[in-house]
Amino acid sequence: MDFRSDTVTQPTPAMREAMANAVVGDDVYGDDPTVNELEAFAASETGFEAALFTTSGTQANLLGLMSHCERGDEYLCGQQAHNYRYEAGGAAVLGSIQPQPIENNPDGTLPFDKLAAAIKPDDSHFARTKLLSLENTINGKVLPLSYLQQARAFTNKHGLKMHLDGARVYNAAVALDVPVREIAQYFDSMTICLSKGLAAPVGSLLLGSKEYITKARRLRKMVGGGMRQAGILAAAGKLALTEQVSQLKTDHDNAKALAHGLATLPGFDVNPQWVQTNIVFAKLDDGVDIATIAQKLKQEQIIVSPGNPIRFVTHKDIRREDIDRLLSVLRSHL
Numbered sequence: 001m002d003f004r005s006d007t008v009t010q011p012t013p014a015m016r017e018a019m020a021n022a023v024v025g026d027d028v029y030g031d032d033p034t035v036n037e038l039e040a041f042a043a044s045e046t047g048f049e050a051a052l053f054t055t056s057g058t059q060a061n062l063l064g065l066m067s068h069c070e071r072g073d074e075y076l077c078g079q080q081a082h083n084y085r086y087e088a089g090g091a092a093v094l095g096s097i098q099p100q101p102i103e104n105n106p107d108g109t110l111p112f113d114k115l116a117a118a119i120k121p122d123d124s125h126f127a128r129t130k131l132l133s134l135e136n137t138i139n140g141k142v143l144p145l146s147y148l149q150q151a152r153a154f155t156n157k158h159g160l161k162m163h164l165d166g167a168r169v170y171n172a173a174v175a176l177d178v179p180v181r182e183i184a185q186y187f188d189s190m191t192i193c194l195s196k197g198l199a200a201p202v203g204s205l206l207l208g209s210k211e212y213i214t215k216a217r218r219l220r221k222m223v224g225g226g227m228r229q230a231g232i233l234a235a236a237g238k239l240a241l242t243e244q245v246s247q248l249k250t251d252h253d254n255a256k257a258l259a260h261g262l263a264t265l266p267g268f269d270v271n272p273q274w275v276q277t278n279i280v281f282a283k284l285d286d287g288v289d290i291a292t293i294a295q296k297l298k299q300e301q302i303i304v305s306p307g308n309p310i311r312f313v314t315h316k317d318i319r320r321e322d323i324d325r326l327l328s329v330l331r332s333h334l
């Protein structure tokens with residue numbers, strides 16, 4: 001039972017079979033029919049013109065930012081944004097693109113007054129503000145559709161492009177009970193991780209206009225992301241976007257149950273109200289020695305990342321019984 005992340009999922013038996021039987025070719029020549037099919041399918045599902053299969057979500061974000069911004073340009077993002085905090089500064093290092101982070105509101109949105117104040121005037125002192133990058137879900141929270149609509153109006157008014165780090169955008173769509181294109185429609189570009197709750201072993205997608213994806217394809221080659229018989233991976237990716245989406249509802253229900261259970265434990269502060277998808281955060285009282293508890297859990301084959309707040313992530317390899325077992329083992333060690 002591994003609660004560290006939804007990246008730990010094993011591929012499904014159907015994925016392994018599809019991978020074994022995938023028709024493949026050299027994707028750098030554009031010859032892999034399975035990759036081409038995944039890209040076309042993803043584009044049509046999300047309402048974009050084109051898609052690009054990438055090695056990881058980090059690579060998809062990097063190519064996404066670099067395809068919008070030149071050297072000396074800047075993107076606005078959240079202080080908590082994955083593509084600011086957790087991607088080794090790639091946009092700055094490899095793209096010479098300056099991030100301009102803004103403190104996220106508690107619900108994950110970014111305040112428009114602060115965004116507006118951060119946009120630089122056209123003056124040789126400043127970087128050129130080109131792009132607003134949002135994340136959905138962000139720390140498991142879903143950005144409201146009304147906020148996305150306002151963000152689009154904001155970026156239109158200020159002549160900015162808008163990118164979505166949609167690593168878990170399917171979790172957002174399932175939580176809102178809307179097709180993913182209802183979220184995607186507001187953005188110029190979007191990423192999707194196939195290898196998180198959707199259970200593919202490897203791979204992400206970048207989506208956008210044809211012209212934008214052509215640019216990203218060149219950049220993907222530049223950073224060493226051109227893959228050959230990648231249809232082996234894309235075959236699993238296609239099943240991620242078809243057969244695995246409905247699993248996310250179960251993951252969300254399990255996370256909710258976990259949040260309600262954790263809230264009854266002494267020293268655990270959880271607001272189940274905030275648990276909208278598959279990620280649960282619990283604040284711990286000083287008396288809770290989580291490092292020791294994590295070691296004890298490990299002896300019972302339960303893996304968690306110790307921290308305060310502590311994060312638990314549900315996914316297809318966590319069943320409802322596992323939630324109950326985690327709660328009872330945790331309770332016994334408190």
Ligand SMILES: *Cc1c(COP(=O)(O)O)cnc(C)c1O
Nearest residue numbers: 056057058059082135165167193
């Ligand atoms: C995981 C994640 C990424 C990066 O994906 P990798 O495949 O791990 O590189 C990007 N953005 C968000 C919000 C993520 O959760």
